[in-house]
Amino acid sequence: xxxxLKDMIKFAKLKPKKVISVAVAQDKEVLQAIKIGVNEGIIxxxxxxxxxxxxxxxxxxxxxxxxYEIIDEKDKIEACNIAVNKVTMGQAHIIMKGIVDTSIILKxxxxxxxxxxxxxxLSHVGIMDVPTLDRLLLISDPAIxxxxxxxxxxxxxxxxxIVAKNIGIDKPKVAIICANEKVNSKMPATVHAKELEEMxxxxxxxxxxxxxxxxxxxAVIEEAAIHKGIDNPVAGKADILIVPFIEVGNVLxxxxxxxxxxxxxGVIVGAKVPVVVTSRADSEDxxxxxxxxxxxxASN
Numbered sequence: 001x002x003x004x005l006k007d008m009i010k011f012a013k014l015k016p017k018k019v020i021s022v023a024v025a026q027d028k029e030v031l032q033a034i035k036i037g038v039n040e041g042i043i044x045x046x047x048x049x050x051x052x053x054x055x056x057x058x059x060x061x062x063x064x065x066x067x068y069e070i071i072d073e074k075d076k077i078e079a080c081n082i083a084v085n086k087v088t089m090g091q092a093h094i095i096m097k098g099i100v101d102t103s104i105i106l107k108x109x110x111x112x113x114x115x116x117x118x119x120x121x122l123s124h125v126g127i128m129d130v131p132t133l134d135r136l137l138l139i140s141d142p143a144i145x146x147x148x149x150x151x152x153x154x155x156x157x158x159x160x161x162i163v164a165k166n167i168g169i170d171k172p173k174v175a176i177i178c179a180n181e182k183v184n185s186k187m188p189a190t191v192h193a194k195e196l197e198e199m200x201x202x203x204x205x206x207x208x209x210x211x212x213x214x215x216x217x218x219a220v221i222e223e224a225a226i227h228k229g230i231d232n233p234v235a236g237k238a239d240i241l242i243v244p245f246i247e248v249g250n251v252l253x254x255x256x257x258x259x260x261x262x263x264x265x266g267v268i269v270g271a272k273v274p275v276v277v278t279s280r281a282d283s284e285d286x287x288x289x290x291x292x293x294x295x296x297x298a299s300n
Contacts, residue, residue, distance in 0.1 A: 001169065002136065002167040002168055003135065003136065004129055004136070005127065005136070005264070005265055006263070008265060008292040008296070009040050009042065009289075011296060012040075012295045012296050012299075015042070015295065015296065015299040017041065017042060017043060017044050018042070018043055018044070018094055018295045018298045018299065019044045019045075019046060019092040020034070020043045020044070020045055020092065020094040020095075020276075020291065020294070021045075021046045021048065021083040021086040021091075021092035021094065021095050022034065022046065022047050022049075022098050023048055023080040023082075023083035023084070023095065023096070023100060024048070024049045024079045024080065024083075024097075024099050024100040025047040025048060025049040025054050025070075025098040026049045026053035026054045026057060026098065026099060027057075027098045028057050028060070028061065029280065029282075029284065030096070030097075030099070031047075031054070031057050031058060031061060031063060032061055032063075032284055032287075033284060033288045034063075034096075035058075035063040036288045037291045037295075040288075040292075042291070042295050043291060044068065045065070045068050045069075046070075046071070046086055046091070047065065047068065047069070047070045047071070048071045048073055048079045049071075049072075049073060049074070049076075049098060049099075050073075050074045051070050051071075051072035052072075054070055055070070076104060077104055080107075080108040081111075083095060083105075084105075084108040084109055084111075085114070087114075087116065087272075087273050088115055094275075094276065094294045094295065095109065095273060095274075095276070096276040096277075096291070096294075097275070097276065097277045097278070102143075102277050105275070106122065106268075109271050109275065110122075116271045116272045116273065118270060118271060120155045120158065121144075121152050121270055122144055122268055122269070122271060122275075123140055123145055123155070123156045123159045123160070123268070123269060124140065124141050124142055124143035124144045124266055124268050124269075124277070125138055125139070125140045125141070125159060125160050125163045125267055125268075125269055126142055126143075126253050126264055126265070126266045127167070127265045127289075127293065128253070128257075128263075128264050129262060129263040129264065130256060130262050131260070131261055133220065135239065136167065137220065137239065137240075138163060138164055138172070138239060138240040138241065139243065139249060139252060139253055140157075140159065140160045140240070140242055140243070140249065141156050141243065141246065141249055142243065142246065142252065142253040142254075143249070143250065143268075143277070144246075144268065145245075145246060147245045147246070148245070149192075150192045150195055150196065153176075153192060154196065154199060155270070156242060157196065157205055157208065157210065157242055158205065159270050160174070160240045160269075161240070162269055163267065163269060163293075164208075164239055164240060165207070166293075166297045169239050171207060171208060172208045172240050173209050173233060173234040173240070174200075174208050174209065174210045174211070174234065174242060175211060175212060175219035175234050175238035175240065175241050175242070176192070176196050176197065176210065176211070176212025176213055176242050177213075177214060177215070177219060177241050177243050177244065177248065178193055178212065178215065178244060181214055181215055181218060181228060181230060183213065189213070189244035190212075190213040192244070193212030193213035194212060194213065196210055196212060196242075197210050197211055209233050211233070211234035211235065212242075214234065214235060216241070216252075218230050218235055218236060219234070219236070220236065220238055221236055222236030222237065223236070224236065257282075257286070263285060263286070263289065264282075264286050264289065265289035265292070265293045266278065266290050266293075267293050267294050267297065273298060274293075274294035274297040274298055275294070276291055276294050
């Protein structure tokens with residue numbers, strides 16, 4: 001079981017190398033992370049984009065790419081299609097977004113001819129190494145689904161459980177996060193939360209324990225749950241937080257990273273292969289952690 005993101009690369013190095021296809025790769029921060037992954041021996045890159053710019057940046061950061069495939073394609077949409085096709089053709093195991101809008105790479109992934117759909121929604125799962133907690137904390141969805149309905153939330157849970165299992169959490173505890181712990185018909189998120197809990201009890205959501213509605217404090221801190229008199233296996237011990245809509249997830253994720261000194265990793269799940277989509281504001285550590293996470297997922 002991985003208890004710290006600092007261990008992510010260590011665990012990834014125990015697996016065979018995986019090929020990562022980078023769409024619109026002419027981005028210094030992305031290429032620096034790819035360089036680290038190559039030096040750590042966990043990935044083999046295929047770089048798709050403006051070849052001249054890619055080589056210029058690689059020279060600037062002392063990254064020797066002469067032995068790796070670089071595909072020259074200056075059009076960003078076509079570069080995404082080519083990068084995705086590398087996976088479709090079985091020549092790569094992971095997709096990574098370079099300097100291109102997330103919507104463009106996701107559109108390429110969701111094309112019928114890409115053959116990467118699974119029937120589940122795509123969702124972003126963030127793994128947070130919160131300094132004040134004794135365990136890793138998963139958050140979903142802070143980046144893709146704007147206002148998911150209950151069936152989308154079910155699939156978001158299932159995607160997050162897949163990530164949890166890949167870092168060694170066999171039966172993760174899932175908290176459905178709301179503003180309070182009581183069902184209120186005027187707060188649809190609380191109604192969804194209780195129904196998701198019931199779906200779990202009926203066996204419609206498996207391989208995890210779901211509870212909700214729970215507020216953030218009594219989902220992750222045992223003392224807060226005890227103080228509120230909440231008695232269930234998830235309260236105070238959650239491994240996964242499912243947020244009601246994107247603003248909550250995005251603010252929570254970024255608050256932990258930028259205000260809470262939290263190390264992080266993230267991956268998009270729901271396609272046949274993991275997809276690494278990082279922000280330009282993300283640190284080098286977040287990017288390489290995300291690559292290592294995707295590599296572990298591609299290995300299982």
